[in-house]
Amino acid sequence: MKRRSFIKLSSYMLAGSILPKTTLTLSDHINSRPLIMGIFPRRNIKLTYKLFSPMATYLSHSLQREVRLVTAKNFKDFWRGVKEQRYDLVHYNQYHYIVSNLLYGYQVILKNQEFGRSTNAATIIVRKDSNINSISDLKNKTILFGGGKMAMQSYISIKWLLQKEGLTESDYNEKIAINPPNAIMSTYQKQADAAGSGDTVIKLDVVKRNIDITQMKFLAQTKQLPHLPWAVKSNMPEQLKQSLQSILSSLHSNPSGRNILNQAKLSALVSATDKDYDEHRKIVRDVYGDDYGINLLK
Numbered sequence: 001m002k003r004r005s006f007i008k009l010s011s012y013m014l015a016g017s018i019l020p021k022t023t024l025t026l027s028d029h030i031n032s033r034p035l036i037m038g039i040f041p042r043r044n045i046k047l048t049y050k051l052f053s054p055m056a057t058y059l060s061h062s063l064q065r066e067v068r069l070v071t072a073k074n075f076k077d078f079w080r081g082v083k084e085q086r087y088d089l090v091h092y093n094q095y096h097y098i099v100s101n102l103l104y105g106y107q108v109i110l111k112n113q114e115f116g117r118s119t120n121a122a123t124i125i126v127r128k129d130s131n132i133n134s135i136s137d138l139k140n141k142t143i144l145f146g147g148g149k150m151a152m153q154s155y156i157s158i159k160w161l162l163q164k165e166g167l168t169e170s171d172y173n174e175k176i177a178i179n180p181p182n183a184i185m186s187t188y189q190k191q192a193d194a195a196g197s198g199d200t201v202i203k204l205d206v207v208k209r210n211i212d213i214t215q216m217k218f219l220a221q222t223k224q225l226p227h228l229p230w231a232v233k234s235n236m237p238e239q240l241k242q243s244l245q246s247i248l249s250s251l252h253s254n255p256s257g258r259n260i261l262n263q264a265k266l267s268a269l270v271s272a273t274d275k276d277y278d279e280h281r282k283i284v285r286d287v288y289g290d291d292y293g294i295n296l297l298k
Contacts, residue, residue, distance in 0.1 A: 034066040035059070038087030040078050040096065042179075042228075045071055054260045055248075062247045063240075075150060079297055082106075088233050089244060094280040095152040097229045099292055101274065105234030108277065109245040112227040113252075113268040115200055119224035122157030123199040125184055126219045130193060135165040135220055142173040144192035146180030146201070149296050152280065154180045158196035160283045161220050181207050188216060222283075226276040230269065245271060 037059070039052050048071045060067040070087065072078035081087055082100050090106065100106040111118055124143075126132045132141070143162075146154030155176075162172070177183035180197035181204055187195040188211040199221055202213050230248070232241050251257030252268040261268060284292050 034068040035063065035088045036086055037067055037069050038078070038081055038090040039069065039071045040090075040092040041072055041074060045073055051264045054263050058257070058260055059244070059247060063243065075148070079150075085233055088236060089230065090232075091228065091230045093150070093152045093228055094226070094277055095150055095156055095284060097231055098277060098281055098284060099294060099297055100231065102292065103294070106231040107234065107241070108229045108231045108272045108274055109241060110230035110248055110269045111272040111276065112266055113270050114227065114266060115203060116267050117200075117224075118227050118268075118270045120153065120227050121199045121221045121224050122153045122161065123197055123221040124158060124161060124219040125187060125195045125197060125202065125216050126193065127188065127190070128215055128217050132193060132219060135162060135167060138162070138167060138194055139171050140173075141193035142175060143194045143196060144175045144177050144183045144186055146177050146183035146195060146197040148176055149293070153198040154183065154196045156287050157222050157283055159287045161222060163287065184216065185211050188212075194219065225279055226272060229272060229277065
């Protein structure tokens with residue numbers, strides 16, 4: 001598949017410069033413009049800016065270049081930014097990465113470490129008193145997925161777990177929650193029979209504050225797989241790519257960096273490669289076919 005990238009240049013003036021305009025290069029312009037850091041709407045806009053602004057500020061200081069933090073109110077708007085390649089550095093889910101790598105050439109450089117782990121698993125969660133002890137018990141039950149059809153952990157991987165045990169979409173009632181915490185809390189409140197989410201979601205403060213998590217159990221889960229990725233545009237200079245990877249992967253090694261990670265609810269950022277996400281690719285193909293469900297993202 002042919003990949004294209006477009007660089008839109010706008011006219012500008014270099015006030016007070018002693019250099020003639022003819023000496024300005026494309027590289028000069030790219031280095032002078034802000035670096036756009038896109039964060040997917042895993043949380044609401046206000047909280048996303050609060051969590052990641054310190055990281056953007058730190059990057060700006062380290063690179064001696066403005067780093068502009070950008071997010072969106074919903075996944076549709078966020079994905080438009082990926083398609084238009086607005087983000088130089090982007091944080092999103094594993095499915096987003098797989099498709100953006102295929103279509104637009106984005107390259108992974110980092111992955112999250114949360115609660116001390118750089119992996120997570122998709123998990124089906126039920127109440128302990130539900131009398132549901134196997135996936136087959138979910139037949140004719142209501143399953144509340146923690147995200148829509150682009151959600152890797154709380155939808156695609158949950159579908160994969162169900163398919164492996166022979167359950168098809170006609171075998172259960174599918175509902176979509178606002179987010180994974182809501183799916184778990186609603187299942188606790190008996191508004192659904194099972195919830196689909198990542199395995200660390202039940203540990204989040206927002207969940208523990210609202211329900212008694214000791215009354216919930218994991219019914220089934222995938223193996224541990226690489227955590228949420230961070231990727232860069234295909235045309236990013238190699239030196240900048242390596243600088244971003246080095247700066248962000250070393251945050252955990254100093255007090256100020258650890259404060260930035262704590263603010264973002266992270267333990268660390270760990271170097272990652274494209275191959276790390278091959279098992280996610282297999283899951284996506286099993287659920288959506290060889291085209292990875294690309295039509296979902298149009």
